[in-house]
Amino acid sequence: MSNRNYLRQLALGFFLIFTALNLSASVFPSKPIKIIVPFSPGGGSDVITRLLAEKMAGDLGVSVLVENKPGASSIIGTDVMAKSAPDGYTILMTNRAITVNPWLFKLPYDTAKLTPVMQLVGSPLLLVSSTKAPFKNLNELITYAKAYPGKVSIGNSGVGQLPHLAAVLFEKSSGVELTMVNYKGSGSSTTDLIGGQIDLSFGTVPSFMQQIKNKTLIPLGVSSTTRNPALPSVPSISEVLPGYDLISWFGFFAPPSTPKPIVDKLYQSISRALASPDLKARLNDEGLDVTALDPEKFKKVFAADLIFWQKFIKDNNIKIE
Template sequence: MNVQRLLAQLALSIGAVAALPAASAADYPNRTIRIVVPFAPGGGSDVVTRLMADKMAADLGAAVIVDNKPGASSIIGTDAVARAAPDGYTILMTNSAITSNPWLFKLPFDTAALVPVTMIASAPQLLVAHPSAPFKTLKELLAYAKANPEKATVGTAGAGQLSHLAAEQLQRMSGTRLTVVHYKGSGNSQGDLMAGQIQMSFGTAPGFIQHIKNGKLVPLAVSGAERIDALPDVPTVAESLPGYDLVNWFGIFAPPGTPAPIVERLYQSVSRALANPEVSARLVKDGFKVRSMSPAQFDRTVRDEMASWQKFVKDNKLKID
């Protein structure tokens, strides 16, 4: 009889534990949500996150805070989310580097285990130069770089970031050799660029547009296949090097094991924020393209890009020192 009672109590306990995700999903959210950005403040991911956070807070009825955790090419912040409780209160806003990092670094987490929630926006990299640089166009840069191997300096947001891969691709397709300088975030790279410590930098448009308009930076080229509305007179790299096409996207991920109802709630909140004319207009003005995707669509995109970057890194024998 005691054994039967024990088994009954055990069954009840197991049932209660199994019901926890559903229960927590039903009243989600009921406390502050933390969006981890694995980059320093000022970069594209940070700009997009802060734009979305207020709208999401109003929609979800809970506070939404932004927590910058830069370092190790976004690995530190991503690892914090990978280890977080799968309850929807700690989520990740990152960029497409999450799909190339597995092939460039030894990671402390399984990228494929993270739960894709939705893509938010995409933007090409913008290659800009300090006014003191001895080139004012991409063609002038390529001519200078061929005549002066490794003399032209270009900053990136970090080893393995898309800005790094953009610089590597530029060298390979043009047959030039640049000196690539890695920083801990695009904000740090931009600071040295503005001070003239480096000649060029790859980065997303929002951090550069106002400085371009003020004449403090010179736009050389856009990394995507098409010019952007925010800077229609700036040519694409592909106009000089056909086939060159690199675009950065920004999206939200949840910790492994996050219940589907919570993922769906987050996706719907982001979708409503993106549908807000104020938000979409601001994104376009800053050089972004709105790219809302369902969790299933985003999951397919992430897996496809992981396979593509695996091939790219292998074929080009890329190594991170």
């Protein structure tokens, strides 16, 4: 084959690929979209996703289904999405823990190759205590924990999950020694916290909001540097421990190599859903701050978080036993 013919066929090949991608994007979506949530029903990610799915379905004109695939620190659900066709019909809604897992587990997918679609919201974690604990605020907690090293127990949803990492950061910032109690999920830890079997726990604001309203748990502090509008009387931990700052985020991802036109259509639909006044008000009531980062900005945040957690986990010798 002559060089001229080779170049002509190569150009034709690129043209056909480009045309196919634009055609698929122009007719997208033409069938139901599935959003995978890699956590159990009822958690923060699940609540947000179900609110969005209804809005997206009306906007896109197709069903938008939510499927919970919990397990293995969100790896099971993420793996299903990562190995799906890069056509926009299977996407993932997850939280910042997706940038932690590569440094703790041997994963069946390459996290860095996933396609960021949109960062939806940011949310501080909330430190809550049992009503049976011998302290009622942050200063009392720190004083008590220093007087009785290791006596204060703090539950989490698993080693390496954000509540666990927030607890590690709290120990480092305050100089106290806590007893970590690791659970397989947040449901069991919350039950034990209400029952007084453990003293403390970190979690998202939405996951504890009902217990706070029912006065079965006591909110001690939020992990952002400012107070949360949904809980204005609850101090930020940084008011007592300057510099303490740990924000969770929730965002959408698509499989590796998902074409940009499809990513853009998903982003635009989610943006329109987030712009809905009733949805925005509901998210704010849950203590969530709408960030709505576009794919390019979210990609930068995603890459920076991968670097941050790699160092944090190495520096604190955090390992899955």
